[in-house]
Amino acid sequence: MSLSMPSSVAETLSLMEQGNYVADRSLTNALFLALKLGRPLFLEGEAGVGKTEIAKVLSQCLGRKLIRLQCYEGLDVSSAVYEWNYARQMVEIRMSEASQEMNKKQLQTNLFSDQFLIKRPILQALEEQEEGPPILLIDELDRTDEPFEAFLLEVLSDFQVTVPEIGTIKAKEPPIVIITSNRTREIHDAIKRRCFYHWVDYPNAERELDILKRKAPDAPEQLSEQIVGFINKLRNLDLFKLPGVAETIDWAHALTQLDRMALDPDTINDTLGTILKYQDDIQRIQGTEASRLLEEVKTDMMKAS
Structure with a gap:
């Protein structure tokens, strides 16, 4: 069961404490504003300081589904967003040829329908969820390359993706987006401009x-x-x-x-x-x-x- 979003910084702090996350005031402020205004939260800091845990705690305490995209070098659209189930499409073609019941136009329409679409994390996050918008964790974005960052701009700006064979898929309600980076390289300013930013430091x-x-x-x-x-x-x-x-x-x-x-x-x-x-x-x-x-x-x- 999903819970209502915190309506103040104090409620946000209380929410994190429920998940046994000890957050400082500045992090709580950044998180509250990101939730309240529907903006992605970009968390940067050394490995092991608790950036990923924030998304997990939000998922647990808000009762929302956590969808995690673990980034790596060479990550592309087929792994992050969608790809077509080519094996099932080939079976469908063979069955159509054998039965001779479907013309080419109908077959093409059928092949590029939702039942043959394999939805990866980003596309899953844009789908309507029963418990409310999910938590989309884009983890360690600094491990990817610039072309993937460029693709993310459409997602972070309009919460939509374009599938050429189908068209534009837009979220009815934007997901809660948490992006993390260990700062092994600089992330492009165009990404950061679309987010609220917070540096997660070692605790005192x-x-x-x-x-x-x-x-x-x-x-x-x-x-x-x-x-x-x-x-x-x-x-x-x-x-x-x-x-x-x-x-x-x-x-x-x-x-x-x-x-x-x-x-x-x-x-x-x-x-x-x-x-x-x-x-x-x-x-x-x-x-x-x-x-x-x-x-x-x-x-x-x-x-x-």
């Missing part, structure tokens, strides 16, 4: 600790505080890939499964692969650097108490 320590309490409630309080402190120390270093919130949550789950009540140098060295994904980063942190960072975390916690 207080907010990240709140996230852990929601996402890893079984982790001991002291362990959670040390995890957040250690992760924040890592983010101040010049690493190849800084750990995101997803890695923080994974580490808390992993250490809980290992029955750890607090961090120690050996535990950190044994589990660095949970939060760091490149061997060069792991080698840099293992050993004395891990011990040094842990001591800094403990000192900071003593000062705070």
Whole structure:
């Protein structure tokens, strides 16, 4: 069952909290305005900071269908929007030839009808849904190329696509569009102009600790505080890939499964692969650097108490 859209920033914040998403004020403002004014929301930020999760939470809390288009290099219209079911069309042609009941004009009309159309995510998102307009998640748009961006302009401007054999298909009610980018390359300004924009940054320590309490409630309080402190120390270093919130949550789950009540140098060295994904980063942190960072975390916690 679909729920009504939030009518204020406070209601939007409450909605996200229902889905255990800890959003800051600026993100909540951007999300509320995008929902209220029917504009796509363009979310940019490092991998693992929670951009994709926003679409999932909206789908869950609003009771709307989530349609996800995972972008990749070489993504084209046939994979993103539609393609014709050529195998079924060939069967239809053979059956028509065998029966000799259908003339060529009727056959052509029949072949390019809805029953032979394979609807990909974008076309699915333009269809009318029983529970209301769906959430269309265009994930990691920066992985595609410029020709696909150019195609998206029609979708984002008018919420319609053109199928040459059928004509223009337009959404009766526009879907809620969430676009994410890890900023591996710049997205064209023409796309951004059609969206509300928000940079999703790493959370501060207080907010990240709140996230852990929601996402890893079984982790001991002291362990959670040390995890957040250690992760924040890592983010101040010049690493190849800084750990995101997803890695923080994974580490808390992993250490809980290992029955750890607090961090120690050996535990950190044994589990660095949970939060760091490149061997060069792991080698840099293992050993004395891990011990040094842990001591800094403990000192900071003593000062705070």
